Amino acid sequence: MPRLVMKFGGTSVATVDRIRNVARHVAREVRAGYEVAVVVSAMSGKTNELVAWCKEASPLYAQSEYDAVVASGEQVTSGLLAIVLNEMGLKARSWQGWQIPIETSDQHGSARIQTIDGARLDAGFKRGEVAVIAGFQGIHPETGRLTTLGRGGSDTSAVAIAAAIGAERCDIYTDVDGVYTTDPRVEPDARRLSKISFEEMLEMASLGSKVLQIRSVEFAGKYKVPLRVLSSFTPWDIDINEEAKSGTLITFEEDETMEQAVVSGIAFNRDEAKISVLGVPDKPGIAYHILGAVADANIEVDVIIQNLSKDGKTDFSFTVNRNEYARTVDLLKAKVLPSLGATDIVGDTKICKVSIVGIGMRSHVGVASKMFRVLSEEGINIQMISTSEIKTSVVIDEKYMELAVRALHKAFDLDQPAA
Amino acid sequence: MPRLVMKFGGTSVATVDRIRNVARHVAREVRAGYEVAVVVSAMSGKTNELVAWCKEASPLYAQSEYDAVVASGEQVTSGLLAIVLNEMGLKARSWQGWQIPIETSDQHGSARIQTIDGARLDAGFKRGEVAVIAGFQGIHPETGRLTTLGRGGSDTSAVAIAAAIGAERCDIYTDVDGVYTTDPRVEPDARRLSKISFEEMLEMASLGSKVLQIRSVEFAGKYKVPLRVLSSFTPWDIDINEEAKSGTLITFEEDETMEQAVVSGIAFNRDEAKISVLGVPDKPGIAYHILGAVADANIEVDVIIQNLSKDGKTDFSFTVNRNEYARTVDLLKAKVLPSLGATDIVGDTKICKVSIVGIGMRSHVGVASKMFRVLSEEGINIQMISTSEIKTSVVIDEKYMELAVRALHKAFDLDQPAA
Numbered sequence: 001m002p003r004l005v006m007k008f009g010g011t012s013v014a015t016v017d018r019i020r021n022v023a024r025h026v027a028r029e030v031r032a033g034y035e036v037a038v039v040v041s042a043m044s045g046k047t048n049e050l051v052a053w054c055k056e057a058s059p060l061y062a063q064s065e066y067d068a069v070v071a072s073g074e075q076v077t078s079g080l081l082a083i084v085l086n087e088m089g090l091k092a093r094s095w096q097g098w099q100i101p102i103e104t105s106d107q108h109g110s111a112r113i114q115t116i117d118g119a120r121l122d123a124g125f126k127r128g129e130v131a132v133i134a135g136f137q138g139i140h141p142e143t144g145r146l147t148t149l150g151r152g153g154s155d156t157s158a159v160a161i162a163a164a165i166g167a168e169r170c171d172i173y174t175d176v177d178g179v180y181t182t183d184p185r186v187e188p189d190a191r192r193l194s195k196i197s198f199e200e201m202l203e204m205a206s207l208g209s210k211v212l213q214i215r216s217v218e219f220a221g222k223y224k225v226p227l228r229v230l231s232s233f234t235p236w237d238i239d240i241n242e243e244a245k246s247g248t249l250i251t252f253e254e255d256e257t258m259e260q261a262v263v264s265g266i267a268f269n270r271d272e273a274k275i276s277v278l279g280v281p282d283k284p285g286i287a288y289h290i291l292g293a294v295a296d297a298n299i300e301v302d303v304i305i306q307n308l309s310k311d312g313k314t315d316f317s318f319t320v321n322r323n324e325y326a327r328t329v330d331l332l333k334a335k336v337l338p339s340l341g342a343t344d345i346v347g348d349t350k351i352c353k354v355s356i357v358g359i360g361m362r363s364h365v366g367v368a369s370k371m372f373r374v375l376s377e378e379g380i381n382i383q384m385i386s387t388s389e390i391k392t393s394v395v396i397d398e399k400y401m402e403l404a405v406r407a408l409h410k411a412f413d414l415d416q417p418a419a
Numbered sequence: 420m421p422r423l424v425m426k427f428g429g430t431s432v433a434t435v436d437r438i439r440n441v442a443r444h445v446a447r448e449v450r451a452g453y454e455v456a457v458v459v460s461a462m463s464g465k466t467n468e469l470v471a472w473c474k475e476a477s478p479l480y481a482q483s484e485y486d487a488v489v490a491s492g493e494q495v496t497s498g499l500l501a502i503v504l505n506e507m508g509l510k511a512r513s514w515q516g517w518q519i520p521i522e523t524s525d526q527h528g529s530a531r532i533q534t535i536d537g538a539r540l541d542a543g544f545k546r547g548e549v550a551v552i553a554g555f556q557g558i559h560p561e562t563g564r565l566t567t568l569g570r571g572g573s574d575t576s577a578v579a580i581a582a583a584i585g586a587e588r589c590d591i592y593t594d595v596d597g598v599y600t601t602d603p604r605v606e607p608d609a610r611r612l613s614k615i616s617f618e619e620m621l622e623m624a625s626l627g628s629k630v631l632q633i634r635s636v637e638f639a640g641k642y643k644v645p646l647r648v649l650s651s652f653t654p655w656d657i658d659i660n661e662e663a664k665s666g667t668l669i670t671f672e673e674d675e676t677m678e679q680a681v682v683s684g685i686a687f688n689r690d691e692a693k694i695s696v697l698g699v700p701d702k703p704g705i706a707y708h709i710l711g712a713v714a715d716a717n718i719e720v721d722v723i724i725q726n727l728s729k730d731g732k733t734d735f736s737f738t739v740n741r742n743e744y745a746r747t748v749d750l751l752k753a754k755v756l757p758s759l760g761a762t763d764i765v766g767d768t769k770i771c772k773v774s775i776v777g778i779g780m781r782s783h784v785g786v787a788s789k790m791f792r793v794l795s796e797e798g799i800n801i802q803m804i805s806t807s808e809i810k811t812s813v814v815i816d817e818k819y820m821e822l823a824v825r826a827l828h829k830a831f832d833l834d835q836p837a838a
Binding site for chain 2: 016019020050053054056057058060061062064065066067068069071072073075076078079080082083084086087093094096098099120144145146
């Protein structure tokens with residue numbers, strides 16, 4: 001029998017009534033002939049409550065104890081869903097991470113899944129049981145201690161389990177009904193994409209679309225698990241497998257319909273800040289000199305630009321997370337400015353990054369220049385540009401963000417139904 | 420190093436602040452030179468919340484899933500206490516039942532502890548760690564599933580762990596500061612007993628004193644673990660090991676001070692109801708005929724009396740839990756009355772049982788008759804009498820309960836400090 005993993009997040013299981021709704025979605029797939037593993041998060045709000053207790057106990061809490069406390073949230077949901085499924089006449093049992101086991105590294109609080117033994121789950125499927133799995137948690141094999149995967153880790157659990165049991169697909173049920181061409185709160189004409197390629201989704205996730213955790217998308221890529229994003233609030237009795245009706249399939253097949261759209265979506269974020277080192281002597285090693293110091297301080301750098309050199313001097317710019325802005329500037333002033341002989345460090349926290357994403361960009365020329373033209377027509381100045389094979393990102397003044405997103409959305413016909 | 424088990428109930432760990440207070444009690448014992456295992460219950464109210472969710476999920480919930488849900492409460496407390504102990508500069512780690520492991524039977528919801536492997540706890544003590552153990556829970560070795568021991572099971576966990584690690588004593592911290600000569604809400608002159616024998620405690624617990632779960636006392640008896648009942652709300656910085664100051668030691672040594680008091684305490688309960696089968700033909704097998712049917716329906720019987728026979732007929736009376744009264748009467752009327760040829764079934768739910776308990780009764784004659792005299796002087800009619808080596812129980816009209824308790828408390832000098 002084909003296998004399916006279904007994952008439900010915290011808002012989808014926030015009350016026993018909502019858990020009942022989840023059970024109806026599960027029952028539909030069982031009736032459709034799947035062996036189903038359901039991965040659940042903690043009831044909405046519970047994880048926050050547990051985290052607050054840990055912090056109240058000590059701001060310097062041991063991550064291993066934090067994991068023991070916080071993993072209890074998913075344990076509760078898994079048991080409750082199993083009870084509801086039983087009541088609906090389905091065989092089901094709950095599985096904690098350590099019972100399967102899902103073995104992880106020992107980085108408590110942000111552990112990485114290492115191996116999942118599917119044998120016990122297989123035996124459960126043979127007994128006709130739905131496997132109800134507590135997401136977000138695992139066990140470190142050497143210490144035997146509970147671990148958690150960090151926020152959003154249930155998505156990663158679901159994908160890893162799908163790979164381990166050879167599931168046909170992993171359906172991620174959330175509070176939005178799919179991946180959109182852009183955020184509908186910014187562009188009301190944004191459309192749900194019924195399909196998106198894995199690579200596009202990876203770019204969308206990394207560029208600021210919050211629908212899926214980037215780690216779960218990476219995992220899906222590594223193990224070639226097709227994903228689908230769906231809303232748990234869609235009626236449970238529609239034929240959810242009819243693509244047009246619900247959700248977004250994240251696929252590894254690049255079929256013709258996909259090629260037709262050059263740009264699939266517009267991503268954006270305003271979490272970044274720009275920093276420029278001015279008047280840097282243009283000699284080998286300056287990028288390493290500057291960014292090495294930043295990396296040593298565990299600060300992640302995103303867009304990086306080195307300007308053309310003039311009179312043996314150049315300017316070097318990059319973006320970091322806005323929370324790291326002050327720390328980065330202080331660090332550069334203390335450690336890099338004197339030794340490098342640069343003129344000054346300047347920065348700007350009022351920026352945003354807007355990106356167009358689409359695998360069609362591979363085979364179409366002029367997509368980036370069309371983006372630049374559209375922005376120029378709106379009078380928006382581009383401060384930095386960064387490109388990859390399937391996306392082009394620009395850094396612009398934060399106040400133009402909505403304008404840029406809407407203009408690009410329209411210019412690339414994203415408000416039109418796919419041909 | 421000597422070892423000590425300390426157990427804290429739900430009200431003692433109801434908030435992070437109270438958990439901090441618990442940690443101070445633990446730190447005191449560590450400083451006193453003990454290797455300490457702490458057993459904790461779920462935060463007060465949490466178990467009820469979890470149970471309510473299970474019932475909401477389905478009134479017919481599977482006990483195995485109930486266990487997965489409910490065991491999470493103790494998991495949270497164990498992690499939080501470990502965090503607080505760490506903050507106080509003590510090495511500590513949390514242990515779930517399955518991590519030790521505490522192996523139980525598979526009677527989910529009321530599992531019985533079968534074996535506890537102390538090896539991992541030993542290794543923890545060698546590393547200088549306080550072991551913070553989630554009470555109430557275990558694992559069934561064959562299925563690998565979580566089990567719980569039933570309400571009050573954390574006391575049983577504590578005693579069983581004390582036996583497994585060879586602890587010198589098991590201290591049960593609760594919201595009362597010891598075992599009293601009787602319930603202070605009924606007799607304000609009731610005194611805390613600084614010592615009580617194990618057998619007396621067993622009688623007190625079974626007769627209605629709610630300080631300790633009877634199963635934990637039985638367990639303590641089986642494994643010869645001395646118990647002490649203490650209040651977690653006593654100041655944590657007094658010398659708690661000075662017996663006179665706090666708590667009640669439940670001991671296996673019967674020393675001289677104990678012999679001096681003929682009666683150690685007055686227990687009572689009003690949870691029972693009396694049922695009489697009238698006009699039963701007095702022939703062999705009637706007790707079995709009546710009580711066999713009751714036992715088959717899983718109804719527990721307490722006091723049993725068979726009256727003197729008269730004209731070949733007798734009356735047969737016994738008590739059951741008040742909740743089972745109606746069911747038992749119905750059962751007897753349907754199944755026993757016709758086949759037995761008895762005249763009638765009558766009953767009374769407005770009764771109570773009052774008992775005097777004391778190992779001194781072994782070596783003193785006339786204790787029971789003194790009890791009967793005291794009650795007679797108060798005009799209290801005795802309906803049933805039941806005796807054992809160290810207790811005498813009477814069933815009387817419920818309305819005389821307080822009067823009987825106070826009169827007996829005074830008559831046996833329980834309001835006077837021990838000589």
